[in-house]
Every structure is written in structure tokens, then in C-alpha cells.
Amino acid sequence: MSDREARKGENEAWFREVNERLEDRAVEGRGFDPDAGLEIVCECSREECTERITVPLAEYERVRSSPVAFIVRPGHAEQAYERVLAGGGSYEIVEKVGDAGAAARVEDPRTAS
């Protein structure tokens, strides 16, 4: 993996952690409506991207159950090392492949020992 690709992986891992905290706060807060969805930040690898995405909580949980799956804005997937699993709405679910996938597995906050 090149340095550039490694940095991009870190960026996505970072946003995943940010979103985990947003989820905790939303679910713990009073008046959270799971049907209304969870507002997260786009988990793409563009450092300058600060777009927000609203996803149903169940969908977020499903994506998070995979260490290599991320939620991004349509068109934000990196064709070189991400595969779009699902999309069509206001967001796409992508899966990292190859070295990027391996790095995402290592950094997964939900499988950290």
C-alpha cells in the first residue's frame, strides 16, 4: 500500500470513530427517534469532505457489523479500492477490498480487544 492510500484509510477509520460517537450520543439522548434516522458524517476518503448523511439506525448498525463496510455519499466511493454494495438513495454502502480492506479490519473499533 502506498503512503497516500494508507492516509486515506486512516481518514475513513477516523470518520467511523466520529460516527460511533455520534450514534452513542443520539441513542442516549432523550427523544431519539430510530425511525427518523441517525445523522452521520460521510465516511469517504476525501479529507475535505464534511457532508452529512441521514441513515436509519438499523441500516447503520448493519453496515457497522462489517469491519470493511462504510457509508458514503453517492459518487464518493474510490473505485480503486472500494466496491459499492448498495445505493440508489442519498447514500451508498461501500466495501473496501485488498489492502484497504485489511487496514479497515485492523482499525475496526468494534473488534478491538
Ligand SMILES: [Zn+2]
Ligand atoms: Zn464524502
